[in-house]
Amino acid sequence: xxxxxTISLLCLFWFQVLEAAKPYREGDLNPxxxxxxxxxxxxxxxMKDGSLVVLLDNGLAVERLKISLVNGEAGIELPFEFSTKAxxxxxxxxxxxxxxxxxxxxxxxxxxxxxxxxxxxxxxxxVVGRNDFSMIVSTVLDIYDNPLPEGTPIGVNFQQGGQVTSxxxxxxxxxxxxxxxxxxxxxxxxxxxxxxxxxxxxxxxDIYATDPEDFEITYExxxxxxxxxxxxVFSTSIIKDGxxxxxxxxxxxxxxxxxxxGPSTIFNGVTIAGIARGLRYAPQAQASWKVRALIPNYAxxxxxxxxxxxxxxxxxxxxxxxxxxxLNVGPVTGFMGQWVKDGTDVTVRITNAGTSKVYEAVTTDGxxxxxxxxxxxxxxxxxxxVTIAGIxxxIKTN
Numbered sequence: 001x002x003x004x005x006t007i008s009l010l011c012l013f014w015f016q017v018l019e020a021a022k023p024y025r026e027g028d029l030n031p032x033x034x035x036x037x038x039x040x041x042x043x044x045x046x047m048k049d050g051s052l053v054v055l056l057d058n059g060l061a062v063e064r065l066k067i068s069l070v071n072g073e074a075g076i077e078l079p080f081e082f083s084t085k086a087x088x089x090x091x092x093x094x095x096x097x098x099x100x101x102x103x104x105x106x107x108x109x110x111x112x113x114x115x116x117x118x119x120x121x122x123x124x125x126x127v128v129g130r131n132d133f134s135m136i137v138s139t140v141l142d143i144y145d146n147p148l149p150e151g152t153p154i155g156v157n158f159q160q161g162g163q164v165t166s167x168x169x170x171x172x173x174x175x176x177x178x179x180x181x182x183x184x185x186x187x188x189x190x191x192x193x194x195x196x197x198x199x200x201x202x203x204x205x206d207i208y209a210t211d212p213e214d215f216e217i218t219y220e221x222x223x224x225x226x227x228x229x230x231x232x233v234f235s236t237s238i239i240k241d242g243x244x245x246x247x248x249x250x251x252x253x254x255x256x257x258x259x260x261x262g263p264s265t266i267f268n269g270v271t272i273a274g275i276a277r278g279l280r281y282a283p284q285a286q287a288s289w290k291v292r293a294l295i296p297n298y299a300x301x302x303x304x305x306x307x308x309x310x311x312x313x314x315x316x317x318x319x320x321x322x323x324x325x326x327l328n329v330g331p332v333t334g335f336m337g338q339w340v341k342d343g344t345d346v347t348v349r350i351t352n353a354g355t356s357k358v359y360e361a362v363t364t365d366g367x368x369x370x371x372x373x374x375x376x377x378x379x380x381x382x383x384x385x386v387t388i389a390g391i392x393x394x395i396k397t398n
Contacts, residue, residue: 228284285390330367339366352382
């Protein structure tokens with residue numbers, strides 16, 4: 001029994017001796033606060049004087065230092081770029097090329113010396129609804145540009161429509177984030193983040209209406225005559241989305257005009273304050289229009305407009321003047337007895353022996369003087385037909 005006790009005591013003694021012979025760092029400096037100290041002391045019990053090589057590695061850079069050993073003790077003055085960067089610092093000691101000791105230090109950010117809060121927000125253009133969102137991402141940095149540790153509280157202010165709401169979130173690893181959903185109201189919003197006395201820039205959010213709903217159309221005109229001069233103004237009702245938001249300015253609305261005896265015509269308008277307007281000149285001849293509107297692939301007008309135009313040209317005279325080789329048309333009078341506007345279309349058709357030639361011309365001061373080559377016609381006596389705004393008259397050459 002005594003022999004066993006003696007062996008146990010010897011083992012404990014040698015274990016303590018071996019432990020005492022291992023190198024160690026003096027003082028309780030783990031973890032370190034960035035920038036607080038750059039000096040470390042180490043003890044090497046089995047060595048006296050000499051020199052050692054130390055490799056520093058913080059994951060961002062590696063540096064080799066040569067230090068002196070005096071009476072088994074050595075001191076290291078950490079370079080600035082290593083003592084101020086938060087994270088894990090690894091140290092390896094070498095003697096004559098042989099690794100003899102490893103150490104690790106945790107360096108923490110300096111929470112008492114914060115410099116700024118960096119934030120990013122995006123996307124900055126949202127569409128109302130329950131799915132679209134923007135994310136604010138933030139990190140708080142100390143004076144050495146180290147992100148503050150995980151769990152750092154960051155405040156957020158969100159403003160929309162004159163109302164400000166405050167929230168907070170905590171950082172995770174290097175940064176923290178919070179999502180903001182668009183909701184059901186369009187308009188402008190702003191997000192800022194803050195920590196203690198630090199604040200970020202303000203980020204603007206543009207929240208747009210979603211897909212437009214069906215709408216109605218109306219029209220305005222000064223009179224019902226087809227004078228080819230007045231503008232007919234087509235307008236939509238205020239176009240909104242399914243949440244009651246007015247759709248964005250600049251949305252294109254197509255107006256489709258159909259005529260019984262002609263092809264369909266499409267003209268566009270763009271919305272301002274939710275209303276789109278399209279303009280169309282009245283026809284020059286009696287006509288009937290049917291007009292509808294649509295926003296392609298999204299919405300259509302719930303009604304169709306039926307518009308009739310009365311004949312605007314009442315009458316005109318025709319005469320031939322052989323001395324000057326002229327066909328004289330006019331005066332062409334309108335529905336109020338006025339001369340028709342300059343540029344009114346005139347079609348002249350000369351028919352002879354089943355063959356016709358058609359010429360296009362326009363009025364000036366309510367009249368038209370059209371050249372006729374009587375000598376070229378010779379003894380032939382063709383019919384000359386003139387059509388203006390749907391009214392046709394014929395004169396025979398004698």
